[in-house]
Amino acid sequence: MALSDADVQKQIKHMMAFIEQEANEKAEEIDAKAEEEFNIEKGRLVQTQRLKIMEYYEKKEKQIEQQKKIQMSNLMNQARLKVLKARDDMIADLLNDARQRLANVARDPSRYAALMDGLVLQGFYQLLEPKVTIRCRKQDVGIVQAAVQKNISIYKAAVKNNLEVRIDQDNFLSPEISGGIELYNADGKIKVANTLESRLELIAQHMMPEIPVALFGANQNRKFMD
The missing domain is CATH 3.30.2320.30 (ATP synthase, E subunit, C-terminal)
Structure with missing residues (x-):
């Protein structure tokens, strides 16, 4: 029994609806997959950058700590040199005072x-x-x-x-x-x-x-x- 034009049109519409639904589902699946991959890649990039940033600041922190140690060592050396110079100056002053008193020996x-x-x-x-x-x-x-x-x-x-x-x-x-x-x-x-x-x-x-x-x-x- 031959199909009427109306039946053919109905089947065509039904097939088109089915295809469109399949296409939409596939598109949604592709979108979901793409979003999932995007989120995974985004997370990977964020983690990579986070590690790089942490590594950068750890290195900076070590550099600052090293600079602090060097600066502290320099300050301690400078203070030590000042103390030694002050001691040397005091000893020199004592010797100069002794030299000035030598003249008193000959007066007796x-x-x-x-x-x-x-x-x-x-x-x-x-x-x-x-x-x-x-x-x-x-x-x-x-x-x-x-x-x-x-x-x-x-x-x-x-x-x-x-x-x-x-x-x-x-x-x-x-x-x-x-x-x-x-x-x-x-x-x-x-x-x-x-x-x-x-x-x-x-x-x-x-x-x-x-x-x-x-x-x-x-x-x-x-x-x-x-």
């Missing part, structure tokens, strides 16, 4: 005469030469002559050798010297400096390790002692 005749005896005899022993030239301040010639006369016999008895001593009155020590003497061998090539200033310097060098301890106490960070 009995004290200065006893000191000169020791400087002369020590100079003899340091040179151990048969001929010695002594230089002193112009105002000390008399006290040096007395010290020489007193100590020549002591020296000769100790070393069993003769000793000829000359006081150089053509070349006196500078008036700026606080006192003491300089001794030379016969040709002037060997010198013993026994001025008050040179003795102070020698004592200061010998006691330099002890001076900071006496002034500031022992260094707690020092592991080894000489």
Whole structure:
């Protein structure tokens, strides 16, 4: 039995509706799949960027922490240098004060005469030469002559050798010297400096390790002692 035109149109419409429904369902499925893939990719990208950002700021935090440590170390070193300089300045001031007080030694005749005896005899022993030239301040010639006369016999008895001593009155020590003497061998090539200033310097060098301890106490960070 042949279909009428109306039936054919009805079937066509039915088929078109079915196709359209299938197409819509497929489109919705594609949209859902695309949205799901989009969300997955978006999540992946967000997570990747999040990790990159976290890594970036972790690196920045480490850099800042390192810079803080370096800056703190620099500040501590600067503070340590300032403390050391202040200590050195204080020690230098003490030595300068001691140098200024040296002049007082020569103003006490009995004290200065006893000191000169020791400087002369020590100079003899340091040179151990048969001929010695002594230089002193112009105002000390008399006290040096007395010290020489007193100590020549002591020296000769100790070393069993003769000793000829000359006081150089053509070349006196500078008036700026606080006192003491300089001794030379016969040709002037060997010198013993026994001025008050040179003795102070020698004592200061010998006691330099002890001076900071006496002034500031022992260094707690020092592991080894000489």
